[in-house]
Every structure is written in C-alpha cells, then in structure tokens.
Amino acid sequence: MNSYLYYPGCSLAGTAREYGQSTLAVLRRLGCEIPELDDWTCCGASSAHSLDHRLGLALAARNLALAEAQGRGLLTPCAACYSRLAAAWHGVRQGGEVAEWLREILGRPLEGTFRPRSLLEFLVVEIGSHEIARQAGVPLDGLKVACYYGCLLSRPAEWAIDDADNPQLMDGLLEELGARAVPWAYKTECCGSFLALARTAVVFGLVERIVEAAREAGADCLVTACPMCQANLDMRQRRGRPPLPIFYFTQLVGVSLGLAPEVLGLDRHIIPGLPLLRERNLVSGPVGLRERLLR
Amino acid sequence: MVGSRLMRPDLQKSERLRQRIQELAGTDVGRCYQCGKCTGGCPLVEAMDFTPRQIMRLVNWGAEDEVLRCQTIWVCATCFTCTVRCPRQIKVAEVMEALRSLARREGVRSPARDILRFHRLFLAIVGRFGRLHELSLVMGYKVFTGRLFQDLGLGLQMFLRGKLSPVPERPGGARQLARIVSWWAERERKGGR
Numbered sequence: 001m002n003s004y005l006y007y008p009g010c011s012l013a014g015t016a017r018e019y020g021q022s023t024l025a026v027l028r029r030l031g032c033e034i035p036e037l038d039d040w041t042c043c044g045a046s047s048a049h050s051l052d053h054r055l056g057l058a059l060a061a062r063n064l065a066l067a068e069a070q071g072r073g074l075l076t077p078c079a080a081c082y083s084r085l086a087a088a089w090h091g092v093r094q095g096g097e098v099a100e101w102l103r104e105i106l107g108r109p110l111e112g113t114f115r116p117r118s119l120l121e122f123l124v125v126e127i128g129s130h131e132i133a134r135q136a137g138v139p140l141d142g143l144k145v146a147c148y149y150g151c152l153l154s155r156p157a158e159w160a161i162d163d164a165d166n167p168q169l170m171d172g173l174l175e176e177l178g179a180r181a182v183p184w185a186y187k188t189e190c191c192g193s194f195l196a197l198a199r200t201a202v203v204f205g206l207v208e209r210i211v212e213a214a215r216e217a218g219a220d221c222l223v224t225a226c227p228m229c230q231a232n233l234d235m236r237q238r239r240g241r242p243p244l245p246i247f248y249f250t251q252l253v254g255v256s257l258g259l260a261p262e263v264l265g266l267d268r269h270i271i272p273g274l275p276l277l278r279e280r281n282l283v284s285g286p287v288g289l290r291e292r293l294l295r
Numbered sequence: 296m297v298g299s300r301l302m303r304p305d306l307q308k309s310e311r312l313r314q315r316i317q318e319l320a321g322t323d324v325g326r327c328y329q330c331g332k333c334t335g336g337c338p339l340v341e342a343m344d345f346t347p348r349q350i351m352r353l354v355n356w357g358a359e360d361e362v363l364r365c366q367t368i369w370v371c372a373t374c375f376t377c378t379v380r381c382p383r384q385i386k387v388a389e390v391m392e393a394l395r396s397l398a399r400r401e402g403v404r405s406p407a408r409d410i411l412r413f414h415r416l417f418l419a420i421v422g423r424f425g426r427l428h429e430l431s432l433v434m435g436y437k438v439f440t441g442r443l444f445q446d447l448g449l450g451l452q453m454f455l456r457g458k459l460s461p462v463p464e465r466p467g468g469a470r471q472l473a474r475i476v477s478w479w480a481e482r483e484r485k486g487g488r
C-alpha cells in the first residue's frame with residue numbers, strides 16, 4: 001500500500017465536520033491510521049482558481065510540496081480539495097513555465113512525484129470493497145441509496161477517478177456492504193457549488209432536480225463524497241415534500257462497520273438521517289442528546 | 296445579446312485573444328464549430344447573459360469587451376460538464392477560467408459584483424489565516440451585501456449541530472500563503488481595479 005499524509009481541508013473543521021469525524025473513525029477501524037499533513041493550508045477551492053488560474057494552482061501546490069518533501073502523497077476526503085490538488089499536480093507534471101513559476105513562488109522543490117488520492121478511490125481501490133465488507137458486521141440491508149458523485153470526482157478526464165456519466169465506485173462499495181444502489185441519471189449533475197450564497201434561487205432549482213430524480217428512482221437517501229454537495233443538498237431542499245437525508249459515504253461505511261452514530265456525526269445533519277437508519281434497524285441504542293433536541 | 300447590435304468579427308483581436316486563452320488554458324477556441332453541446336449541458340445557463348456557445352463565438356469574433364465584461368464567466372461553477380462533452384475537445388470550462396483571469400488582470404469592471412466580492416473575501420480570509428474560516432466568510436459576505444438576515448435560521452441550525460467553528464485556525468504556513476496571496480493582490484492592483 002502506498003503511504004499517504006492526510007489532508008482534511010478547511011470544510012472538515014466546520015460545515016463538513018461529520019465527514020472528517022466519520023473518515024477518521026472508519027480509517028482507524030480499518031487499521032490504517034494516516035498522519036495529518038503538518039502545517040497544511042487552504043487549497044483555495046473554489047475561489048482562488050475562479051479569480052486567477054495561477055493563484056489557484058499555487059495555493060494547492062504548497063501542500064503537495066510539503067508532502068513530497070516527506071516522500072508521501074496526499075489523501076483527502078473532500079472532492080473539491082481533491083480536484084484542486086490534482087489540478088496543481090497535473091500542472092506540475094506538465095512541466096514548462098508554469099511548473100517553474102510554482103517552484104519559484106513556493107520557494108520549494110516540487111516534482112509532482114506523488115499523485116493525490118481521493119478517499120473514495122483509496123478505500124475502494126487500495127483497501128478494497130471486499131476487504132471492507134469482510135470486516136463489516138452490519139449489512140446495510142434494505143437501504144436504497146442514490147450515489148451522488150457531483151462534478152469534481154468525475155471530471156475532467158485528466159484527473160477524474162471514475163466515469164463522467166455513470167460512475168460506479170461508490171455504488172459498488174455500498175452494494176458490497178448490503179445496500180441497494182439505485183440506477184439514476186443525475187449522479188454527476190452539478191449542485192451549484194459556491195453559488196449557494198450569491199445565486200441562492202438557482203441552487204434551489206438545481207438541488208430540486210437532483211433530489212427529485214433520486215426520489216423517482218426509489219432512493220431513501222442520497223450519498224455523497226463532497227462537502228459542498230452535501231451542504232447544498234442538505235440545506236437547499238425546498239419545503240413541501242418530505243426531504244431526503246444526505247449522508248457522506250463514510251458515514252454509511254461506518255454504520256456497516258458497527259461504529260456508533262455520534263462517532264460518525266450522524267446527528268449533525270440539517271435533515272435528520274438517523275430516523276431512517278433506526279427504522280431500518282441499522283442503528284440501535286439510546287437516542288443521543290443532540291438527536292433528541294434537533295429532531 | 297449579440298443580435299441586438301450589429302457586430303463584425305475583428306480578426307486581429309480574435310487572434311490575440313485566442314492566443315492568450317491558449318497560453319492560460321491550453322486549448323484553441325478556434326476549433327469551435329458552434330454545435331451548442333456545451334450550452335445544452337450547462338447547469339447554470341439560466342443565470343448567464345451569454346451561453347457558453349455564444350462565449351466561444353464572441354471569442355472567435357474578437358469581442359474582447361463583451362466576454363470580459365459578462366456575467367457568464369462569473370456564474371460558471373467550473374463543473375467541467377462542457378469540457379468533457381465538447382466534440383471538438385475544447386476545454387470550455389478552462390476557457391471560462393482563463394477569461395476570468397484576464398478580466399481581473401485587465402481590471403475590467405464586472406457586472407457580477409456580488410460573486411466577485413465573495414471570492415475576494417475568501418482570499419482575504421485565507422491570506423490572513425492560511426485556512427478558510429467559513430463563519431467569517433458567510434458573515435462577511437452578508438454584511439457586505441446587506442443580506443444579513445437571509446439564512447439566519449439556517450445559521451442557527453448549523454451552530455446547534457456544531458457545524459460552525461467559532462474561531463479561525465492559523466497554522467504556521469499562513470505566512471507563506473499570505474505571500475502568494477499578496478503576489479496576486481499586487482497584480483490585481485496593477486490591473487486597475
């Protein structure tokens with residue numbers, strides 16, 4: 001197995017706290033603890049590359065250089081971080097003037113020796129769905145999931161980890177764990193990303209289309225690997241119909257591995273997800289304080 | 296829109312603009328045959344003033360002012376749908392990014408001031424702390440735009456779920472990040488505003 005340093009990214013300390021919690025819990029349970037990159041800084045997603053191409057590359061590249069100096073690659077759960085780190089890595093590998101400029105502004109060597117890895121790819125490809133299933137004690141029986149990959153893991157071809165139209169990594173993993181991954185057409189539709197604040201109405205519309213498609217496909221919930229997707233889908237569903245809960249895939253993997261709901265941050269969603277998991281007998285035990293208060 | 300005013304292609308300007316896009320995005324807009332597939336798949340087209348296909352046409356006509364001063368380039372979410380679908384292998388999303396970079400470097404006044412404000416605030420926070428502090432970004436944005444009470448309930452919900460960390464983290468690397476950000480800020484200043 002390759003050796004990595006963990007790059008959590010900024011969201012995992014805030015809005016996506018449960019993604020960070022569940023990631024670390026799952027990795028620990030699988031016996032592969034990955035040390036955090038010391039002194040990491042923001043990768044710049046999505047604002048730096050929106051303002052300036054080079055600025056976007058430079059902010060992400062700093063982290064690549066720190067890890068490379070320790071002879072390691074970066075492992076990140078966040079789809080947006082992955083995309084930015086991979087873009088910088090790709091820029092460095094292309095060589096030429098851009099790579100020179102990056103080394104100069106960073107004041108560090110950087111060759112792009114190690115390709116950054118997304119957590120989803122790491123779990124499925126390096127650890128293996130089968131191996132995870134072997135260690136899992138709670139089959140996700142009866143849970144119908146719509147796996148939502150968003151943009152940043154499936155595009156562009158230079159660093160996508162899966163197919164642009166019908167990716168399968170998450171589907172395969174959760175099916176191996178006993179869930180039923182419904183086939184549906186909106187797996188890689190964009191959720192509107194950072195426009196949630198500046199163009200809120202547009203994002204409501206995009207989210208509605210995605211959630212509606214999942215509902216029509218018969219899903220009980222959506223599952224994602226991106227903090228921005230999760231936030232938009234969790235916070236921008238229109239009122240009216242009963243909302244669908246939005247899980248991080250690591251949370252469902254954790255449930256299957258028998259980890260406790262609080263450890264996985266399952267009580268932190270805006271649209272509560274625990275009632276569904278309890279109803280399907282996937283989570284048992286006493287109802288926690290936050291779960292009770294925020295129903 | 297383009298049709299409302301008589302426009303003639305300016306081949307010299309077109310050449311220059313395509314060259315600059317080539318340098319930044321590594322792609323040749325001149326290959327576009329106007330099929331509209333990029334527009335067809337664009338999730339944000341309804342919030343744009345020019346469709347992605349129209350942007351390609353405008354670039355090829357050398358309509359530099361129009362493409363640098365539009366909403367479209369700022370509303371684009373860099374979702375790469377257009378890039379993976381273009382039958383002419385034009386990296387359309389990367390072209391949008393290049394146009395944004397050019398607009399900033401030239402100090403063009405943008406109509407999408409709120410989106411720009413969001414990005415600049417993001418950079419200011421990251422330049423200061425080295426990491427993004429989401430609460431500062433959201434609050435700062437709301438103060439700037441006067442939309443202070445929109446999403447207030449949502450903010451409370453997030454707070455109760457421990458999703459808003461109250462204090463920013465500041466790693467040692469913040470200083471190096473500040474240097475990169477000021478390189479950019481310096482160039483923005485030279486660009487005019």
Ligand code: SF4
Nearest residue numbers: 150151191193228229
């Ligand atoms: S779907 Fe939205 S949040 Fe998710 S990766 Fe795409 S732009 Fe980002």
Ligand code: SF4
Nearest residue numbers: 327328330331333381
């Ligand atoms: S998809 Fe490609 S060829 Fe077709 S209009 Fe868009 S940029 Fe031009």
Ligand code: SF4
Nearest residue numbers: 337371372374375377
């Ligand atoms: S990258 Fe931008 S222009 Fe292309 S489809 Fe996505 S939002 Fe539209």
